[in-house]
Amino acid sequence: MYEKDPVKIFVVEDDPAYTKFLKYVLGLNPDYEVEYYTTGKDCLANLYKNPAIITLDYSLPDMPGEKVLGQIRGHDPNINVIIVSAQEKIHTAVELLKSGAYDYISKDHETKERLLNSINNARNKTSLIKEIDHLKKEISEKYEFEKSIVGTSPAIRRTFALLEKAVQTNISVSISGETGTGKELVAKAIHYNSKRKSKPFVAVNIAAIPRELIESELFGHEKGAFTGAVTRRIGKFEEAEGGSIFLDEIGEMDLNLQAKLLRVLQEREVTRIGGNQVIKLDVRIIAATHKDLAEEVKGGRFREDLYYRLLGLPIVLPPLRERGNDVLLVAKHFLDQFATENQMRKFKITPEAQEKLMQYPFPGNIRELKSIIELSAVMAEDQEIRPQDISFNSTARMESFLYQEMTMQEFMYRIIRHFLNKYDNNVLEVAKKLDIGKSSLYRYLKEMEEAGI
Numbered sequence: 001m002y003e004k005d006p007v008k009i010f011v012v013e014d015d016p017a018y019t020k021f022l023k024y025v026l027g028l029n030p031d032y033e034v035e036y037y038t039t040g041k042d043c044l045a046n047l048y049k050n051p052a053i054i055t056l057d058y059s060l061p062d063m064p065g066e067k068v069l070g071q072i073r074g075h076d077p078n079i080n081v082i083i084v085s086a087q088e089k090i091h092t093a094v095e096l097l098k099s100g101a102y103d104y105i106s107k108d109h110e111t112k113e114r115l116l117n118s119i120n121n122a123r124n125k126t127s128l129i130k131e132i133d134h135l136k137k138e139i140s141e142k143y144e145f146e147k148s149i150v151g152t153s154p155a156i157r158r159t160f161a162l163l164e165k166a167v168q169t170n171i172s173v174s175i176s177g178e179t180g181t182g183k184e185l186v187a188k189a190i191h192y193n194s195k196r197k198s199k200p201f202v203a204v205n206i207a208a209i210p211r212e213l214i215e216s217e218l219f220g221h222e223k224g225a226f227t228g229a230v231t232r233r234i235g236k237f238e239e240a241e242g243g244s245i246f247l248d249e250i251g252e253m254d255l256n257l258q259a260k261l262l263r264v265l266q267e268r269e270v271t272r273i274g275g276n277q278v279i280k281l282d283v284r285i286i287a288a289t290h291k292d293l294a295e296e297v298k299g300g301r302f303r304e305d306l307y308y309r310l311l312g313l314p315i316v317l318p319p320l321r322e323r324g325n326d327v328l329l330v331a332k333h334f335l336d337q338f339a340t341e342n343q344m345r346k347f348k349i350t351p352e353a354q355e356k357l358m359q360y361p362f363p364g365n366i367r368e369l370k371s372i373i374e375l376s377a378v379m380a381e382d383q384e385i386r387p388q389d390i391s392f393n394s395t396a397r398m399e400s401f402l403y404q405e406m407t408m409q410e411f412m413y414r415i416i417r418h419f420l421n422k423y424d425n426n427v428l429e430v431a432k433k434l435d436i437g438k439s440s441l442y443r444y445l446k447e448m449e450e451a452g453i
C-alpha cells in the first residue's frame with residue numbers, strides 16, 4: 001500500500017551534465033517526483049516540501065556537503081540522504097555515513113545502477129518504517145482500555161482505575177486471576193497505553209518452556225555456552241529493551257531460577273549464559289499467575305524477596321462469574337466480532353439464552369465464554385441465539401465454589417458477594433433474589449466488611 005505512493009526526491013547537483021544524466025535516469029520511473037536544485041541553500045529552503053530522498057552532490061559551490069547533510073538531518077532525520085561524490089574517498093565516505101548519510105556513491109560508470117538501487121532500497125526502508133508506524137498505531141488503538149477490555153461491573157471498573165495508575169509510571173505490575181480472566185490482555189493494555197508502546201512487548205510463558213531451557217530463553221547465551229548452543233542467542237529480557245516483558249505463570253518458576261531472576265531485577269542488568277559482558281536493562285516487568293503467590297511463599301515454593309520485588313502494583317482480576325452483567329456484554333462483544341470476521345449480520349441473544357448464560361459459572365472464564373459464544377453462533381439457525389444453541393463444556397454449575405472448604409457462614413457471605421456483584425450492588429434486588437429481609441442483608445454486609453470479605 002505504501003510502495004504505490006509517489007516518492008519525492010530532491011536532486012542537489014551543480015554539474016549541468018550530471019543533472020541532465022540524472023533527469024534522464026530518474027525520469028524513467030513515473031513513481032518518482034523529482035525536484036532539482038543547484039545549491040545547498042536552495043535545497044534547505046525547500047525541505048518543507050518533505051522529500052523522502054535527497055541525492056546530494058558532495059562538493060556544492062555554496063556549502064560543504066557535510067554541512068548540508070547536518071542541516072537536513074536536523075530538519076528531519078528520516079530523510080534518506082544519498083551522497084554523490086566525484087572522488088572516492090573512503091575516509092570521507094565513512095565519516096558521512098557515520099553522520100547519518102544513507103549511502104555514498106562515487107561518480108563513475110556504475111553510478112546509474114548504484115544510484116537506482118540505493119533509491120529503491122531507501123524507498124523500501126521508508127515504506128517499511130511507515131508500515132511499522134501504522135501497525136503500531138493500530139495496535140495501540142486495539143489495546144485502548146475500554147475498547148479491548150469489555151465490562152462495566154464494579155470489579156472491572158476498579159481494574160480500569162488501577163490500569164490508569166499503572167500506565168503513568170514504570171512500576172512493576174503483578175496480575176493474578178483464574179485462567180482465562182484476561183491477564184495477558186491486561187498486560188498488553190498496560191504496555192500499549194504506556195510511554196513504552198513503541199518498544200517491544202515480549203511475552204514469556206514460564207510454564208510452557210522446558211525447565212532446562214528457561215534460563216537461556218530469558219537471559220540468552222553465547223555461542224558454545226553449552227552443548228547445543230551453536231549460535232549466540234539474545235534473551236527475552238534483551239529483546240524487550242525499552243519495552244515491557246510479560247512473565248506469565250511466574251509461580252511455575254523453580255527456586256534456582258527465581259534466585260537468578262531476582263538478581264537481574266535488582267541489578268537491572270543481564271549477562272548471557274557463557275558470556276561476561278554485562279548488559280544494562282531498561283525493561284518494565286509485568287508478571288502474572290493464577291496461583292496465590294502469598295500461599296506459595298508460605299509453602300516455601302516461592303522466594304519471599306522475589307515476591308516483594310515483583311508485587312509492585314497488584315491487580316487482581318475477578319473471575320467472570322463475579323462480574324455480573326459483564327457476561328452478557330462480553331458475549332455480545334464476541335458475537336459482533338464473530339459476525340464481522342465472517343461477514344455475517346449481527347446476532348442477538350434471546351432473554352432465555354441470556355438467562356442460561358448468567359446461570360453458568362464459567363470455570364474457564366472469558367476464554368471459555370468466547371468459545372461457547374462462537375459455537376452458539378455457528379449452531380444458531382438465524383441471527384438469534386437461543387438456549388438450545390448454547391452448550392457448556394463443563395457440567396459445573398454454581399456449585400463450583402463448593403469445592404472449597406469453608407464454614408456455613410463463609411459460604412453465605414460468598415453467596416451474598418456473588419449476588420451483589422451480579423446485581424451491581426443493588427441491595428434491594430439482592431435481598432429479593434435471596435428472599436431475605438433488607439435489614440438482615442445490611443447486617444450481613446456489616447459483618448462482611450468487618451471480616452474483610
Ligand SMILES: Nc1ncnc2c1ncn2[C@@H]1O[C@H](COP(=O)(O)OP(=O)(O)OP(=O)(O)O)[C@@H](O)[C@H]1O
Pocket residue numbers: 148149150151177178179180181182183184185186248290330333366367370
Ligand atoms: N474483559 C474482556 N473483554 C474482552 N475480551 C477479553 C476480556 N478479558 C479477556 N478477554 C479475551 O479472552 C481471552 C483470554 O484472555 P487472556 O489470554 O488474556 O487470559 P489469561 O488470564 O492470560 O489466561 P491464562 O491464565 O490461561 O493465560 C483472550 O482472547 C482475551 O482477548
